[in-house]
Amino acid sequence: MRPDESSPPAQTSTHRSGVVVHHERGELESLQNALDDAMTRAGYAKSALFAVRLAFQEAIANAFNHGHRSLPPETPATVDFSVTPSEVFIAVQDQGPGFKPDAVADCTLDENLEVPRGRGVMLIRAYMSDVRYNDKGNRIEMVYRRGNATS
Amino acid sequence: MPASESRLRVRRQDSVIQVEFIDRNILDEANIQLISEEISRLVDAESSPRLLISFANVDHLSSAALGALISINNKVRNKSGQLRLSSIDPQIHEVFVITRLNKLFQIHETTEEAMKSFA
Numbered sequence: 001m002r003p004d005e006s007s008p009p010a011q012t013s014t015h016r017s018g019v020v021v022h023h024e025r026g027e028l029e030s031l032q033n034a035l036d037d038a039m040t041r042a043g044y045a046k047s048a049l050f051a052v053r054l055a056f057q058e059a060i061a062n063a064f065n066h067g068h069r070s071l072p073p074e075t076p077a078t079v080d081f082s083v084t085p086s087e088v089f090i091a092v093q094d095q096g097p098g099f100k101p102d103a104v105a106d107c108t109l110d111e112n113l114e115v116p117r118g119r120g121v122m123l124i125r126a127y128m129s130d131v132r133y134n135d136k137g138n139r140i141e142m143v144y145r146r147g148n149a150t151s
Numbered sequence: 152m153p154a155s156e157s158r159l160r161v162r163r164q165d166s167v168i169q170v171e172f173i174d175r176n177i178l179d180e181a182n183i184q185l186i187s188e189e190i191s192r193l194v195d196a197e198s199s200p201r202l203l204i205s206f207a208n209v210d211h212l213s214s215a216a217l218g219a220l221i222s223i224n225n226k227v228r229n230k231s232g233q234l235r236l237s238s239i240d241p242q243i244h245e246v247f248v249i250t251r252l253n254k255l256f257q258i259h260e261t262t263e264e265a266m267k268s269f270a
Contacts, residue, residue: 025179050211050242057178057213065180108251114225116218119250123214126249 014038017080023064023073031079032056035090038083044146051127052088052144058120059092059140067096067138087129088144098137158186161193167201167269168193169262177212187219191226200232203265207238217252224256233257237265 016034021027035056039049063077080091107118125131130143160171170190177183194200204220206212220236227234237259239247247253259265 025181047242053178053211054213054246057211061180061213061215113251113255114221116221116225117214119214119217123246123249 013084019079055124063094067094091141093139177216235265
């Protein structure tokens with residue numbers, strides 16, 4: 001290498017779309033690791049990785065456990081993600097009938113504290129900067145912006 | 152379940168069952184199910200269980216893990232037992248605060264403090 005040549009810049013942005021995932025541990029871990037690696041390359045802090053990992057896990061769990069409840073277990077979901085130095089975008093789409101996120105009971109009310117389920121959606125909202133669903137309710141799109149309140 | 156498949160380190164001290172997780176990430180539902188069943192068996196074997204769950208090795212958990220903890224808490228309380236949680240990483244503690252589960256569980260900074268709190 002000549003002295004005036006420099007190494008290529010580290011890849012700080014990663015985009016993947018239409019990733020087909022099954023409810024299979026190895027496949028999901030591999031996708032999670034790809035997301036973690038992309039965020040690390042883009043310079044995100046450990047707290048950001050924690051937040052996004054939690055939100056991603058909850059979205060995946062909702063897709064397979066609720067969205068696909070009445071579908072064959074091998075039915076796949078689709079994931080898109082995009083990591084840039086300023087934000088992380090993740091979309092998870094299942095093939096289920098959809099749900100109404102606003103109809104999920106508030107798990108922080110005293111009378112619901114001892115109910116074992118129903119905290120995934122609120123954790124996603126707490127840790128991500130922006131969360132929206134399609135009209136059908138079978139696709140979640142979420143954004144984590146650098147400098148998010150929880151990071 | 153054979154001991155080699157256990158996802159927990161379990162020991163007894165002063166009639167308290169102390170449980171630690173082997174896994175750093177308590178996210179995977181199949182794994183959570185195994186952990187939950189294992190702890191439930193420990194609780195079932197006691198007449199008035201005194202259980203301390205330490206999160207010393209845990210980096211991540213999910214809402215499914217919180218659900219399992221709530222079920223264990225209900226089970227312990229139904230047997231007039233006591234449950235304490237300890238050694239929770241600040242990031243994970245924030246999850247308990249966001250969900251207000253810090254109001255449901257008795258959480259202590261260290262296992263020593265948690266041990267002292269048993270009646």
